[in-house]
Amino acid sequence: MIPSIKEMTGAEMVIQALKDHGVEHLFGYPGGAVLPIYDALFAAANELVHVLVRHEQGAVHAAEGYARSTGKCGVALVTSGPGATNAVTGLADALLDSIPIVVLSGQVATHLIGTDAFQECDTVGITRPCTKHNWLVKDIADLPRVLHEAFQIATTGRPGPVVIDIPKDIQFKKGFYVEPDSVSHRTYKPPFEADMDAISQAVALMAAAKKPIFYTGGGIINAGPAASEHLRELVELTGFPVTSTLMGLGAYPASGEKWLGMLGMHGTYEANNAMHDCDVMIGLGVRFDDRVTGRIDAFSPGSKKIHVDIDPSQINKNIRVDLPIIADAGQAIKAMIKVWKQKEYKADKKALAEWWGQIDRWRAKNCLAYKQNGHGIKPQYAIDRLYQLTKDRDTYITTEVGQHQMWAAQRYKFEQPNRWMTSGGLGTMGYGIPAALGVQLAHRDSLVIDIAGEGSVQMTLQEMSTAVQSNLPIKIFILNNKYLGMVRQWQQLMHGGRYSHSYCEAIPDFVKMAEAFGCVGIRCEKPEELDAAIQKMIDCPRPVLFDCVVDQMENCYPMIPSGAAHNEMILSDADEEATEVSDAGKMLV
Amino acid sequence: MNTSRIERHTFAILVDNEAGVLARIVGLFSGRGYNIESLTVAEIDPSQHTSRITIVTSGTPEILEQIRAQIGRVVPVHRVVDWTVDKPSIAREMALVKVAGTGEKRVEALRIADAFRARPVDTTHTSFVFEITGSPEKINQFVDLMQPLGLVEISRTGVAAISRGPDPM
Ligand SMILES: Cc1ncc(C[n+]2csc(CCOP(=O)(O)OP(=O)(O)O)c2C)c(N)n1
Numbered sequence: 001m002i003p004s005i006k007e008m009t010g011a012e013m014v015i016q017a018l019k020d021h022g023v024e025h026l027f028g029y030p031g032g033a034v035l036p037i038y039d040a041l042f043a044a045a046n047e048l049v050h051v052l053v054r055h056e057q058g059a060v061h062a063a064e065g066y067a068r069s070t071g072k073c074g075v076a077l078v079t080s081g082p083g084a085t086n087a088v089t090g091l092a093d094a095l096l097d098s099i100p101i102v103v104l105s106g107q108v109a110t111h112l113i114g115t116d117a118f119q120e121c122d123t124v125g126i127t128r129p130c131t132k133h134n135w136l137v138k139d140i141a142d143l144p145r146v147l148h149e150a151f152q153i154a155t156t157g158r159p160g161p162v163v164i165d166i167p168k169d170i171q172f173k174k175g176f177y178v179e180p181d182s183v184s185h186r187t188y189k190p191p192f193e194a195d196m197d198a199i200s201q202a203v204a205l206m207a208a209a210k211k212p213i214f215y216t217g218g219g220i221i222n223a224g225p226a227a228s229e230h231l232r233e234l235v236e237l238t239g240f241p242v243t244s245t246l247m248g249l250g251a252y253p254a255s256g257e258k259w260l261g262m263l264g265m266h267g268t269y270e271a272n273n274a275m276h277d278c279d280v281m282i283g284l285g286v287r288f289d290d291r292v293t294g295r296i297d298a299f300s301p302g303s304k305k306i307h308v309d310i311d312p313s314q315i316n317k318n319i320r321v322d323l324p325i326i327a328d329a330g331q332a333i334k335a336m337i338k339v340w341k342q343k344e345y346k347a348d349k350k351a352l353a354e355w356w357g358q359i360d361r362w363r364a365k366n367c368l369a370y371k372q373n374g375h376g377i378k379p380q381y382a383i384d385r386l387y388q389l390t391k392d393r394d395t396y397i398t399t400e401v402g403q404h405q406m407w408a409a410q411r412y413k414f415e416q417p418n419r420w421m422t423s424g425g426l427g428t429m430g431y432g433i434p435a436a437l438g439v440q441l442a443h444r445d446s447l448v449i450d451i452a453g454e455g456s457v458q459m460t461l462q463e464m465s466t467a468v469q470s471n472l473p474i475k476i477f478i479l480n481n482k483y484l485g486m487v488r489q490w491q492q493l494m495h496g497g498r499y500s501h502s503y504c505e506a507i508p509d510f511v512k513m514a515e516a517f518g519c520v521g522i523r524c525e526k527p528e529e530l531d532a533a534i535q536k537m538i539d540c541p542r543p544v545l546f547d548c549v550v551d552q553m554e555n556c557y558p559m560i561p562s563g564a565a566h567n568e569m570i571l572s573d574a575d576e577e578a579t580e581v582s583d584a585g586k587m588l589v
Numbered sequence: 590m591n592t593s594r595i596e597r598h599t600f601a602i603l604v605d606n607e608a609g610v611l612a613r614i615v616g617l618f619s620g621r622g623y624n625i626e627s628l629t630v631a632e633i634d635p636s637q638h639t640s641r642i643t644i645v646t647s648g649t650p651e652i653l654e655q656i657r658a659q660i661g662r663v664v665p666v667h668r669v670v671d672w673t674v675d676k677p678s679i680a681r682e683m684a685l686v687k688v689a690g691t692g693e694k695r696v697e698a699l700r701i702a703d704a705f706r707a708r709p710v711d712t713t714h715t716s717f718v719f720e721i722t723g724s725p726e727k728i729n730q731f732v733d734l735m736q737p738l739g740l741v742e743i744s745r746t747g748v749a750a751i752s753r754g755p756d757p758m
């Protein structure tokens with residue numbers, strides 16, 4: 001069949017390509033250099049819902065939240081110059097967390113490029129290191145191909161953000177549009193299926209393991225919901241314990257009996273000790289990030305390491321592994337199940353029972369325990385109550401960055417993938433509100449809550465105005481400790497308690513703020529009033545800013561101080577005095 | 590804790606000759622803190638719009654493995670070959686070397702150039718420009734010898750490399 005070829009303007013091609021790639025929603029902010037695209041969008045208003053944000057960073061985070069919660073590609077549209085530079089934080093965020101998004105930016109007309117024209121910046125130059133790929137389209141004949149390649153590259157292999165920079169004259173120019181399947185990329189051929197020999201070796205190692213552990217990550221979420229199903233099956237089949245990175249929460253249910261909780265800097269005592277002492281580690285869609293490994297030379301010293309990842313550059317990057325498998329995590333897990341069944345492997349029952357015995361002794365430390373004493377609300381208590389009151393609902397959680405984020409990761413129990421949106425790699429304060437917008441747009445009837453800090457929330461608070469305009473009833477649950485708490489915690493532990501510029505003397509009255517935005521504001525200061533206040537938030541059909549006033553000096557434990565090993569965790573303030581952070585450790589972020 | 594020794598490797602990278610492709614490769618090296626000791630690039634197949642980039646770099650074996658994987662991830666890259674480990678290869682570099690002087694030094698410069706098969710491509714009463722081709726080590730040697738004889742300046746192309754035998758990269 002001859003692909004249908006239609007003549008249209010560049011701007012119309014953009015809209016057509018969005019439709020052809022199944023895009024229904026996008027986030028953006030207009031300006032001179034994207035007016036033709038906005039004009040074409042006006043005509044397509046019935047098919048494409050555009051959410052007008054208040055800052056381009058918000059547009060990109062919203063696209064990320066949308067993508068993370070649906071598995072689809074997120075789309076953002078920004079103007080040239082400041083529009084593009086404002087999008088950079090979101091791009092870097094999506095690159096580190098492997099989130100598929102397509103960002104379209106306007107550019108000055110081709111004949112003005114290089115003249116320091118009004119609102120000109122070198123967008124492809126600036127965004128090159130924070131995208132998976134990017135393009136400046138200088139010829140209308142290239143535009144359809146680039147649009148289709150962009151979606152392919154963003155969504156396949158290891159997903160990531162891409163930018164298409166489109167000069168204004170190209171948006172006006174007429175050309176011939178070709179359909180997506182008439183385009184195939186010359187060099188981009190991402191891996192997918194696992195090598196069966198390597199899988200067989202991996203499964204043999206697993207079957208012989210005495211102290212195995214599944215170390216799972218965001219790659220499983222990115223591999224789609226089926227991958228999480230496969231993981232559950234493989235865990236059942238083998239009986240091995242499972243831990244997960246921050247990005248992988250929900251792939252295995254937190255209620256599952258094989259669940260050890262999250263690992264890493266603020267991971268559980270049992271997860272980190274099991275990682276340290278295991279004899280076979282099965283890494284699935286993970287990247288041995290420094291938050292996960294702690295001190296590299298003390299990382300799980302006695303284990304054979306299997307590493308499944310779709311990105312070959314992650315193999316042996318931070319940690320040398322024994323058996324690399326370059327594949328989609330879901331495909332690899334499926335293949336492991338097949339081989340395990342075919343060869344009729346049985347796990348070493350006796351060894352596993354001993355291993356679980358050891359794990360239970362670690363669990364008995366009850367490392368996430370805290371005391372709800374005094375008159376104020378402990379932040380941990382706030383998360384626990386939020387969880388109890390929302391767990392039976394169709395709930396999605398986003399976060400900002402800081403202590404509240406780690407408490408949320410430790411305590412909110414995720415049963416399903418795609419329910420947890422957080423900025424893991426870049427650690428971007430300000431991510432949570434716009435990400436929640438993206439999630440809510442994709443799931444209109446669901447409960448979408450941003451677990452926030454009073455510091456982070458002020459970075460993108462203006463997006464509450466977007467929530468009102470677009471009727472997105474997101475709930476911002478602020479753990480207000482008046483401190484940049486995570487910074488304060490580090491200053492306490494590593495800088496002699498000198499709280500240099502981490503206290504926020506002036507914080508807006510979030511209840512009045514909510515009212516000013518046209519949202520609903522709720523404040524709660526007493527533990528005994530918390531449940532009713534949370535319930536009021538849940539029942540509210542409008543966007544809510546919830547000011548949950550919590551204990552200011554609470555620290556987030558367990559913690560592996562930087563430069564320490566997995567088995568050198570601090571479990572409480574009492575522990576901390578006995579633990580000296582090395583000078584080398586202080587050097588680390 | 591990397592105690593492995595530093596090695597020097599030569600990579601050949603076949604890329605689509607699209608705008609910004611060199612910046613992607615160079616940015617990757619600077620962004621991740623890898624060294625570039627020399628770099629050459631030119632289109633090699635105008636009909637296919639492919640270019641070949643040759644990079645000489647150094648690092649521990651672990652870093653060199655990362656460099657190869659990171660280059661492989663760049664979208665317009667067709668192939669990456671590490672000549673130092675993948676197959677036997679030859680590496681050559683060309684340099685233009687300007688030497689100024691008169692009398693005995695001038696005669697000596699010409700004599701050494703002859704021994705190195707360096708050709709004078711520009712001659713005045715007081716200067717020569719020599720063209721020399723060879724391994725980077727040979728060029729280093731030549732430059733060292735020219736130093737006391739009135740060396741003025743050098744322009745080097747960086748290394749081009751290719752495999753031995755009938756097969757392509
Ligand atoms: C954009 C940005 N700037 C700075 C930081 C460094 N940082 C990490 S956590 C944190 C404090 C966050 O404070 P808050 O949002 O109140 O959360 P808390 O730790 O108090 O729960 C800071 C400043 C960051 N992660 N992101």
Ligand SMILES: [Mg+2]
Nearest residue numbers: 453454483485
């Ligand atoms: Mg705070």
